[in-house]
Amino acid sequence: MHSVGAEIRQLLVQAKRFEWLGDQKDRHEKQEAIRYNQDLQREASALRGTVQHNQSVLARQRKELEEAKEEAVSAEGLLEPVCHPWRYSGRADL
Template identity: 60%
Template sequence: MAKRVQAVEEKVGLIAQAQAEYEAIVEEVRGFCQKAQELRKQADELRRSGSIDPQVAKEVKQLLEQAEFFDQLADKKDGHPRLEAIRRLEELQREASGLRETVQHNKSVLARQKQDLDEVKEEAAAMIRRAEERIRETEQLLVFQMAKLEELEG
């Protein structure tokens, strides 16, 4: 049973680790999205300035390209690794749940076995008491019969 408890504790640790990995991915994706949003905002502000300077147009284009790059990073991170982390987390949670059920079942079985043991101990003690009583009665009967025999012989 201690091994089962240890296995459950290990699974709980793995779940916590998977959740931390997932949260790290989510935070990274949020960071990429926020950076892309900030770059688009800067590009919009430059466009609204009304400047017709080619350098401003070039800077707007670069800002939008950078925003697109961060969107692509977010999409890439948000896809496969995140799904893998979710799958791993769900798998570990299912496994831990199964182990918890097994541990709970084993605890119930152990409690029942302890109760059975206590009942058997009580029955055994009662049997011993009855056997000892029969021995005392037989010894008393034997003493009585020996006394009677001596009386008859004597």
């Protein structure tokens, strides 16, 4: 037959065990959340790098486009007007 004191001690041991298990579960969940947060931070950092790269490429492409437009405008001024012989020769039989 168990005494009341023994039962109380057993309940206290169980309570401590449940508290320990709860702490372990909390610790595990916290560690998991920390790992997830670190993964998200790494992914965000990689995406920031991608955005910076894309902005750099876009800036370079815009510059190249402007240069190509300027070259096209300059080239238009260098072209001689095309004279069609049938139009400007003065000959009606062409």
